[in-house]
Amino acid sequence: MPSSMNSHSQKSFLRTEVRARRRGMLWQEVEAASGDICARVNGLAAWREARTVCAYLSLGNEVCTHALVGGAVSDKVILAPKSHDGGRMSWHRLRDWESLAPGMFGILEPPESEPAVEPPCPDLVLVPGLAFDRLGHRLGHGGGYYDRFLAGVSGVKVALAYSWQIRGDIPYERHDICMDAIVTEREVISVRTSRL
Numbered sequence: 001m002p003s004s005m006n007s008h009s010q011k012s013f014l015r016t017e018v019r020a021r022r023r024g025m026l027w028q029e030v031e032a033a034s035g036d037i038c039a040r041v042n043g044l045a046a047w048r049e050a051r052t053v054c055a056y057l058s059l060g061n062e063v064c065t066h067a068l069v070g071g072a073v074s075d076k077v078i079l080a081p082k083s084h085d086g087g088r089m090s091w092h093r094l095r096d097w098e099s100l101a102p103g104m105f106g107i108l109e110p111p112e113s114e115p116a117v118e119p120p121c122p123d124l125v126l127v128p129g130l131a132f133d134r135l136g137h138r139l140g141h142g143g144g145y146y147d148r149f150l151a152g153v154s155g156v157k158v159a160l161a162y163s164w165q166i167r168g169d170i171p172y173e174r175h176d177i178c179m180d181a182i183v184t185e186r187e188v189i190s191v192r193t194s195r196l
């Protein structure tokens, strides 16, 4: 990446590269790695002990959260987001998979009948992203959705990523919120061990 770029241009440059690589993954790769990643999440005390979890619902070739989240709806309060204009998300109880329908961005969202939980106060948040570094910096799609939300969250922030999404060259800015851990198919990267 050209080092003369400012962090805004560097982010756009990296987004294009990472999106293309992720779109090129085979579904078998997505499934296999997602299974390994979710098994690692299941092994974390922070996950097992969490009563309320804010979880992203995966789209396309993102690390698939459907099995992990679907398996937890009976013993945790799972909150899933609805995206709104202006980079904001509201969080709604996920009760059953059948009631979900694609919303903005084509991502599955809870129905209008499910009221927003405000504030959501999660013990743990499952965070999506395009790329991360080992210090917990995150590159997202650029809407500021997760930065805005996470700025007010005190629960443990756990990102899910393929090991190739861990890089040393993530541009970051003051508003970017760091992850507490990043779980890949190969390892759990604990940025702040005390929180896991």
Ligand SMILES: Nc1nc2c(c(=O)[nH]1)N(C=O)[C@@H](CNc1ccc(C(=O)N[C@@H](CCC(=O)O)C(=O)O)cc1)CN2
Pocket: 019, 022, 023, 056, 057, 058, 059, 060, 061, 062, 081, 083, 105, 106, 107, 128, 129, 140, 141, 142, 143, 144, 145, 146
């Ligand atoms: N699952 C999920 N929910 C999220 C995010 C996210 O990254 N993942 N976002 C985080 O900010 C916000 C929405 N922003 C988004 C912006 C662009 C794309 C997108 O273009 N995704 C795919 C294409 C998906 C497909 O295959 O149809 C891509 O990366 O190629 C997704 C979400 C809020 N909710």
Ligand SMILES: Nc1ncnc2c1ncn2[C@@H]1O[C@H](COP(=O)(O)OP(=O)(O)OP(=O)(O)O)[C@@H](O)[C@H]1O
Pocket: 011, 087, 138, 139, 140, 141, 142, 143, 144, 145, 146, 147, 148, 151, 175, 176
């Ligand atoms: N806490 C915040 N309050 C207000 N604006 C914010 C906040 N965090 C980020 N933003 C704004 O959101 C925009 C996008 O930020 P950034 O490029 O870091 O997004 P991202 O983390 O890649 O996106 P996303 O969270 O949607 O995946 C920026 O213009 C930034 O100023």
